């Protein structure tokens with residue numbers, strides 16, 4: 571186990587861009603949604619930079635790109651419903667687990683750490699994805715972007731998880747790929763570990779000054 575885990579009891583993981591490379595399926599749903607509305611269709615590279623603040627903001631960014639201005643509420647609602655239906659129909663068709671994820675989760679769980687999942691993704695997609703990859707059993711709880719009143723970068727979901735599992739923030743580590751994970755972790759009083767391979771709106775994650783950066787989750791458990 572890496573020394574950053576010394577004194578830690580709980581490890582909180584982000585999902586998109588940290589455990590799973592989900593952009594291929596998110597992009598298909600965005601492309602189908604915009605196509606249905608007769609708008610131009612973006613490529614995966616564009617969609618990648620729109621992920622990170624939850625599904626409503628992803629849809630709003632896609633519509634703003636297609637329209638050249640902010641969408642009105644009725645269009646946003648219609649597009650959001652279409653996106654949710656398309657993504658819900660195939661959240662795992664092209665999504666893959668990043669290397670080392672299963673090994674790291676199993677090792678951490680085996681070493682007695684409490685593992686939780688804190689994503690900005692809508693809650694309804696969490697279990698289908700965890701089950702598809704056979705990793706649900708290792709998590710004590712999961713929080714989606716629409717589970718609580720606030721999502722990352724708010725510290726609220728992290729503090730909720732720490733409280734529910736009866737650990738103090740100083741006993742917790744937040745692991746994520748984006749500035750929102752690092753900001754939420756710092757605000758919650760968690761230590762922060764960043765993975766540079768995910769989605770951070772095109773910026774290097776080092777700009778957020780996480781406590782640690784590792785190339786892969788394997789480095790956490792070896």
Ligand SMILES: O=C(O)COP(=O)(O)O
Nearest residue numbers: 585586622623624689690
């Ligand atoms: O759905 C998003 O926008 C990001 O999800 P994440 O918090 O798991 O990275």
Ligand SMILES: [Mg+2]
Nearest residue numbers: 584586587747
């Ligand atoms: Mg992420």
